Amino acid sequence: MYISASSSTSAADGAPGLRPGRRAGLLRTVPANVVALGAVSMVTDVSSEMVSAVLPLYLVLQLGLSPLAFGMFDSLYSGATVLVRLVGGHLADRRQRRKLVAGIGYGLSAVCKLGLLAAGSSVGALGAVVAADRAGKGLRTAPRDALISLSTPPQALGLAFGVHRAMDTVGAFIGPLAAFAVLAATGTAYDAVFVVSFCVAALGVVLLVSLVRDRQDPPPDRREPALRAAFGLLRAAAFRRTCVLTAALGLVTVSDSFIYLLLQRRLGIAPEYFPLLPLGTTGAYLLLAVPLGRMADRTGRFRMFLGGHVALLGAYAMLLGPAGGLFVLIPALLLHGVFYAATDGVLMAAAGPMLPAGLRTSGMALLQTGQAGARVVSSIILGAAWTAWGPRTGLAVMATGLAVCLLVARFGFPTDDARTDDTDSSGGTEAPDDRAPGTASPNARAYDEETIA
């Protein structure tokens, strides 16, 4: 964090005052703003994972609510983010206040940790707090990713997102451990977990306010009504194709919990080890996010994005195949982690240069909303297939769909589109006809070189 505090200029192009060699290898090429955002996300993830880890226990064992109640919570989780994400993206672009909108999102989630205490045992109030927490997450994601991409030179976007996602994942690792440490230290005081989680989240907000810098771009054409500008981005062929493909791949992406459940059943993993399965995926994601992000910068981000889905297909194949034991468990979790490392941040890195700076938040929100929505639909499809034909056939259906999508993506998409983000071309690589309407002026920089405002 000293890095982000000490250097306020973009490090990527050897800003004056920054002696080369003062930073350890990789970080030299990652802008301070990205490291700062990574620190914010890491701290915030510690906070939110603390709550997720203990919430079911709290609801059922402490409040005596029926597990039915947390089934209802789950649907709230996914539903709450969709609209908020789009509106937040639009507001951030409209006023060119990405940091402000992201900050409101982080702040809302922080306050919700205290809201859990205030809600007591009322199912309605608890549901509202959880939904608001999720809304905060929906609000902050797109402005944060837009800030990352605007703070980074185009040729290093994959690396920057990799560093951010790796830091984020560290938080996801620490969160549950911290929560159970607090529970153990206080003699199972859930309220102490919520208060500590609030403190951690509040620290995240302070880090955002003090260390992260916003940037001002010419706002999009104000005469355009509300969300039309965002959807107008879809008129650009490259971005439209990216959205369509991302949504299509989202439709055939099986949810994490389903993967773990299938692994558990398939390998007869003892129930006591079940909670440890996600650690396999997260561990691989954590270790590979940076190297794969960097590789994406060199070999093409779109190619990496598709490659990640090939890894997912490999994980499906492991689950469907005849092998058993550790020969399935380890590769399946590893491939699942590769999938995340090669797609999550990489997609944002690939999309960034396609979007004019002034509309970048809206564009990213649109892309993320499409992906999240498609994954919800995927759960419904898979649930129906599972019920009708059983889990293996259900998974085989998804695997076939994924293979078809990948073939279409490989042969149906012109290579030059898939390579718009390649390293050898810098800055505005969009072909003129691909440029979105209401785009930033040609001399607007694609990344952040500004000095202190």
Add this chain to the structure above:
Amino acid sequence: MTAFRQHARFRLLAPVVALLVLAGLGVGYSVHAAKREAVPAVHGEPIDTARPGQLLFRNTAPGAGHGNIAAVPADTAGAPRTVSGLGCERFYSAAGTGVCLVTSTGAVPRTYALIVDRQLREVRRVKLSGIPNRARVSPSGRMVSWTVFVQGDSYNTGGFSTWTGILDTRTGYAVLNIEDIPLFIDGRRYRASDVNFWGVTFAADDNRFYATVTTKGKTYLVQGDYGKWEAHTLRENAECPSLSPDGTRVVFKKRVYSDAARPWRLHVLDLATMLETPLAETASIDDQAAWFDEHTVMYARSRGKGGSDVWAVPSDGTGQPRELIVDAASPSR
């Protein structure tokens, strides 16, 4: 340049100050909470679970012994309770065999089914995962069963998963998840794999059992055969059955109310005629009831603020529910 320096100083100082203040707040609150939760270690009083004429339950009164297994005389249930040193989330006892579901909070939370003898001493420990939900022992004390809810299974699907296990204490053989048992719905072999079982109750022969199964959004009452290892549905909409001492009836919870969070009313089903009778308790009960005697069932009734009391109601639909034990849950004889 001054502005720059001030800005830089703010950027450095703000996180440090915030870290100190927030760490102080978090630690301070935790210390306060730990003091509040720190109850004088209960000097566990001896309980003999095989002694007739008593009610065993989980003591939920605040203070020392919260969560511990306790006993009162069955005929004067309001009498002062004898509180043991054994803490459980769910408990049941029959014929001197007890099952105690516990969660421990360590670096990774763990859940165990502890099998305890008549002095509540642990004789066996089964490692589980998830949130304790149901616990039951067959009348002879031989067959032990439990249900836990599994976290993380259901994200995005809006449902939940259960793992129900059965332990034969005579052979020591444990099935950790019975959902692979061949299931017949209305006489036809059923193979969908979204089945979840919960709430097992064994008959006196230690072989026949009843349970709830859910698939495709419907719940069924099933009758199982442990030896043949198969289960047949008996009817729809019946959860958490509990077999009467004479083995002719089950008390169960049936979904009748539209409130999604409080949908259940206790009913009794006559297994010979398959006729059901709603009980006089109209509050929604989320518990696997137990039998106080041949004509009365008992159950934990939530107070809505996190606490619960044990109530009793006649099993023939007459009379009124009455409060049996305050601050209590998981009743058994």
